[in-house]
Amino acid sequence: MTQLKSFLPLEKDTKLSGQVWADAYAKGPLQSLQQMSGPFTAGGFFNVSNLYYSDKNLPQPIKNGNIKATLQNSGGVADNTAIDISAAHIEIGNDPVDFSLKLTKPVTTMNFDGHAKGRLTLGNLKQFGMLPNGTTLSGLLQADAGFAGSQAAISKGGYDQINMNGNALLSNVAYQSSTTQEALKIPNAKISFNNKLITLENTTASYMGSQLTANGSLSNLIGYMAGKQSLGGNLNLNADQIDLNKWMGTTASNTTSTNTTTASTSTATTAPFAVPANMNLNIHTTANTLVYDKVNYSNISGTLHLADEKIELQNIKANALDGSLLINGSYATRVNKEKPDISLTYDIKDMDVQKTFYAFNTMQSLMPIGKFLAGKLSSQLSLTGNLKQDMFPLLNSLTGKGNLLLLKGVLAKFAPLEKIASVLDVDRLQSISLKDIKNYIEFSNGKVLVKPFTVKVDDIEMEIAGLHGFDQSIDYGIKMKLPRAYMGSKGNILVNNLISSANAKGIPVKMSDIINLSLKLTGTISSPSLSVNLKDVAVDVLADIKNQAEDFAKAKADSLKQKAKDSLNVIKSKAEQKAKEALAEKGIDTANLNIKNAKDTIVKRVTDTLKKKAKDSLKSKIKKLFN
Template identity: 25%
Template sequence: MANNKKKKSLSKKIAKWFAVTVLVVIVLLVSAPFIFKDKIVLMVTNTINNSINAKVSFTNSDLSLLKHFPLASLTVNNVAVANKAPFIGDTLFKAKKLSLDMKITELFKKPDESIAIQSISTSNGAINIIFNEGGLGNYDIAKKDEADVNTNANSSFSFNINDYQLENIDFNYIDRATKMNLSVADIVHSGKGNFKEDIFNLDTKSTGYLSFAIDKTNFINKVNVSLDAVLEMDLKNAKYTFKKNTGYINQLPLAFDGFIQLIDDNQLYDIHFKTPTSSFKNALALVPEEFSGNLNTIETKGNFDLEGIVKGTLSENTIPNFTININSKNAMFKYADLPKSVQNININTQILNKTGNTKDTYITVNTLNFKIDEDVFSAKGNVKNLTTNPKLNLSAEGTINLANIGKVYPVSLEKKLEGILTANVSTRFDMNAVEKKNYQNIDNSGTISVDNFKYNGKDVANPFFINKTTLTFNSSVIELKEFSAKTGGSDLAVTGKIDNLYGFVFKDEVLKGKFNLNSNNFKISDFLTEETQTNTSESAGSLKIPAFLDCKFSANAKKVVYDNINLNNVSGDLYIHDQTVDLQNLKSDVFGGKIAFDGNVSTKEKTPKFNMGLNLSELNISESFGNLEMLKAIAPIAKTIEGKINSTIKLSGVLNQDMTPNLKTLSGELFGKLLNPELNKNNSKVLSLLSNKIDFLDINKLNLDGINAFLSFKDGQVTVKPIPIKYNDITVEVGGKHSFDNVMNYDINFDIPVKYLGTEVTTLLSKLTPKDAASIKSIPVQGNLTGSFASPKFESNLKNATSNLVKDLAEKQKQNLLNQGKNKLKDLLNGKKDSTKTDDTKDKVKDALKGLFGKKKNNGN
């Protein structure tokens, strides 16, 4: 029993001791970062300041004992190494995260002892190696004077690395003197090895996307590359030798042997690489996987060999000599699920530099030919002086049936191409001629033609047919000798010249040219997809005039159909530039007259804008204002007028996707002169209402001939400047406003001669003196037209005006009677009978006036 108690007591002590130990360890793991963080950060900062001539910054740091336990991990966030002169503004290195791993025991060392780093990792950053025009490199940032070297001897860190990792890092090698840029994007790289040894094996894995350009010319663009390699690292002699390795360019396998050695400030290369096998399948493996199809099902014959040697010294003045050979002879390939094959493939290409001077690098294509069915195509040429003034000498000859492309290669086309491409061209030029626009120094010859071309896809409204197109190449320009095409019900014929094709292709310049465009029938809707035609909202705004065009077109079309309007004998000039079309002297026959356009349409912003000046000459009023939505909104009443109009219109706004004006954005002004017009009140509720309200006014007999109208419009509101109208000897003036949704507010003022007011009024007038009667020729009547054009309302002050007239006539007659003498005045005023007659007369005048200006109510209606 005693022994059991002792055992239980001992177990409790062990458990208690273990619990305390675990607790202490946990407390240490949690608290250590706070204890040692400042010390480590200080050591990092001191090492950086003592070692390099650059500006280093980071936002914060974190020390963890748990992240890579049993190693301690120091993480620095948003670290950047910015260069000083002469590379001010350049960044040598930046990363979102940089981590250094070390043994936990390293944290307990004294500040004057170095800490051994075992692992380095960094992610989401970039390394930029830059050489300036003078040949200096931005990577040479280590302090070099003796005092700094002595300081560096006391560096806070030593490197005892076992492994390192790079994740999502971009590497850029830029030579500003030669304008060369080599980059590898999205690098994922790792390495493992015993860096304690002078000679050891480093096991590496790398992937990325390779690009290579010289002076904006892309020779390699984001090619997928990978390399799994074991390198023998001779640190003492700075020599790195390829041992077991497998590399890929896209899916093309490559094997390397040889070495790279650092000698002083130079690099010595002696590397040989080649494809492990000679299968022609290797050629298709160069194509990115998303475009090459399933290589496992492909049948090939013949060889494809890629082999290269890089040997020599990379220094400030030289590069290694290299020779890269690409060869294939009498090869073929056929995809299992496609009906045709490509035969007689022959390739003989070299990329060379035999002198070690970058300017002497050149590419030569001695042979490149193939055959599909009976169509043979061949090309050859060379490119020299790659890094200084590239000189190109190229030629191509042969025929390609475009329909066969999808039958021999798994090209991703929604719709099949059809047509015959025939080429027999050669070109010889240098980039200086392109840059300085000395196009006369470019030697071109030959022709390219396409016959019976057919294309149908979502980006076109109708199948597009090119009957014939021919390009002729000569020294200065490229001439479009013929272009004949049809789509839907439209036909096109274009000829012209392209002035700077090489500047467009090689220097990202705008494409300049002058063309003649002819058509018998041109329907705008044939060039707008169904989606575009149905989506007419302002916000849609996806129509874009290409920014790369700077071309002038002289156009002639017998018939143009735009928004169901037939334009005949259309002619004029179109100047396309800066995502804008300028319309110059554009003329057309339409609506029985002529219309001329000047202005522009711009698509630089998200929503297309336009600014136009129109000149209408003798247009049929009812047709033009009845069929064009824009004119209908500006002057709805005009569709009731038969006759002609001369008019000038200035307007601006934005366009819908179907290229019609968005009325909500329309602003401008219209001046019009009517020619031999006739009104038809039956076509307008407004005119019918006025005709019913004003008995003596026959709307159809209003004289509108020669009337000038001035209208302005903005924000959906139209303002009509008062327009004087004559009806016999009655003057009418109309002016006011209406909105594009047909809500109106118009003032209609009449000056009505009193003779239209009936016999009772004229009888009263006849009793006045000639002088008084002459002073009352007419009365003003003010009317107001409101509501909408579909449901108009009309009010006037006619009742008050006539009442006032009667009072005025009675008063004048009264004064005349007083002036005739006391006796007549007494006789007139003494009898009730006479007084009653006066009242009767006044009532009759009122009734007569009411009958003139308003319908009498019969039978209680």
């Protein structure tokens, strides 16, 4: 091969050596090569031994190359050519590769049938420029694979016509990108594959202090890599412990409360996790412990389903905050990658109120009373909304409903309650014991509607309903039955004055041992204002709250309708673009296609359906609000 330098222009510093044996023949009229197939035959062999090649652009030399190949053609037409590399061996650096390959119909379908077996030192990939800047990779890959099919099948998406079988073994792999703090280490991973499935066996890994094991299978890998099909499969992932704060590059949020706000901050600087497209994966996961934000979870299990740029959480179970929880829902970046959409339904049982309040900034907004409440809480809640870039909820985007059940607790140092106790001069309301108190809530646009519920403290009975804002503002009505015996002198003077004022206006109010009062709480949680009237004199405070509830329900329905419309527009636009790209790939001119009319018809049908559902939902909410 060194003699080739005399008639092949090789670049400076290029080294080429080895031996070549070749023999070829051709027989028949030349017209066969130019026109149609005819009485023409050609063939020969091509053998190479001790091949060595290196140049300045090739970090690792190709050496010890031995290749045996034959070529046959019958009829003279190029597509009748058959190439058979019956045996080949090369070494890239110190990594040997043995392979064979048969090619037929190279012009029309490019049929191939081959086999390869070899070893690859993964660290060498960086030398070939196959890794992004800042990425390090080390370890060893050993593979033995057979493959057969055609380029024509791949071009038409017939990936099921590609036959593959073999296995691969990864050992001592360490991978770290420029965006990760530590390397993912895989001591060993065994992979077997065929044209339908890739099976992962006996895989162990470690990352950010977590010891991981995994197994399962993947499907449609070829179609996925070609960007034509979704990657399917089922994987099982088990971990001893996971610190998601480390995994996500965040630290536990610092949550502080002021007179009017509750803020949560995080050190996260990266964009939200974008769910990959073209996936249909089920990941069944278990973990002994998991840390996220400031909460420690244990005995975690559940399934993650990845599809259509969405992660569905299916029956995620865990123990936390002295209780248990069950979560179902979704996280999606199909519509908005900067502010991911979330939809969650959770069921918590027997959680510590104080720990729950300080653990979740969402609970601080939905249940600000939790700061002053000690005890056990159970709750069912469903919500939709968006996350910020730090992966914490965008509070004003949250819409939902649920219930809160206080199993047993003590409410103390709660400013609105202290205000009532002070104005009415009832000492026993300064701190109260509560049991089995259940209330139903709805929330939207930064406000929480609390439906009527009853609290009894000794012989004091209070029916409470109202609204509070995520900004800590309050607007509550209370119907109270209060024994006069519990009131001090200041409270009795207040009641006597209210009775005298009513009588002076010609409203007959009788003195009794039980006083029926109508209370109105406004202001903020930390600085409440209280107005007190006799029930027989004042406007029904709960009726006033009901009017506000109707406005709340309408605003909530409008908000949901607008969000659905915005999401529909984004999805519609993406679908239209995807359709145009598909047509363009087939060579169809989309410039003159009347896509708009068909699109508008679909949009009108969906919009009409959304309007009807919103209208029916609004009527139902108003009708059943105080049932």
